Amino acid sequence: MNAPNPQTLAFVRDPVSDEDTARANHYALLSRLLHAAPDASLLGMLAASGDWQIDDDAPSAEAVLMAQAWNGLCAASAAMDPAAAQDEFDALFGGVGRPEIVVFGSFYLAGFVNEKPLVKLRDDLAALGLARTQGESLPEDHIAAVCDVMRLLLTDTTRSATERAQAQDRFFATHIQPWYGALCDALDAAAGANFYRRVSQYARSFLDVEAAALTIDP
Template sequence: MSNPSAPIFDPVLSGVPVSTPVGAPLSPEDQARADLYALLARLLLSAPDADLLEALANADPILAQGGELALEQSWERLQLASGVMDPQAVAEEFDRLFVAVGTPSVNPYGSRYLSGYLNDAPLAALRADLARLQLARVRGAGEFEDHLGALCETMRVLVAGAPRIARRSLEEQQRFFETHIAPWYARCVDDIASAEGANYYRLVAGLAGAFLDIEAEAFVVGEESNDRAS
């Protein structure tokens, strides 16, 4: 799969310099994971502009492997919509869903789903984990770290690394995913998909759900394989 989100988007997180280099080139599988995390971060944090919609419409297909049929189908639906949607209409939809005055239709924050309140204990726990990983919120970033888009960007950094930021082991990726994303992402993407007026973002939610389901299952399968081998 080509990277439809190129050029690399400004990260939500910045890293404290670390001594460990990023290392050898990523495997094709990890590069594809990093690309999808980057794309989801971009789409969840701001509306796609005309260039991104065009890039998505012309991107390579995802071909199903194993249990990835849902990902292939959701990708195809998003591609088709990206080729016909008006950028201004998508921008207005994004604002209605996520930026409305008062209470938006969807608040895609972990604290909201895990505790019922924004900026609550789950955000504090996340910040402690990010500090352990030597990651910090970019000054002036518009969203808190527990926004689903910000968490996708964090996973991209853990998978692929970034300038002055070492990529992290699969075990570290799994720990972060299972602690900060797995307990609530399914409810969040369901809320996005079912929100009134969610046309393009219903498809974004479908892609996010299909991909994150694969990630969750892959981590479990990998852990079970390691247990059998030990």
């Protein structure tokens, strides 16, 4: 039997837990839905994924709301077609000038896009070894981008489980928690929101669970 290579052992990290994998999948879905309109494949997948049942005898209020929001999103996906989803996405998030729904953290934290919160985010991303994808023109404080960062932090096996948890908590508390509620409020109030009102309810319920978890002592 060969002796273990100490250099190899030095890079062994804790595997990602089932819970963190599930959380990463929620962040990935939010990132996808808020970056572009869902296509037929995604709508079909969501339509087939409803009926989330909670087995816990005494579920938290957050868990109940999340199950309801998930089932509502899946039901809305079954009734939505890709063309209508694209039209709604463009009406809410596109257009010339300021869109109906602004999706950048700086807007909610500082009142304008490309403000100091974006500078802080870029500094923190650099410290994590992350940067905007080449060719991507949208600023890093886009809600889809920060959700994708959380996905990466949850599944980064180059860090130990403790390091991953600390990085996630810091990033969420600084760059998502202070403004996701205001974004969801704007979507909920948007006259043109139909499918994306369901996306907003799902986003709020999941991120509320994430925020509640920060208050629990390890």
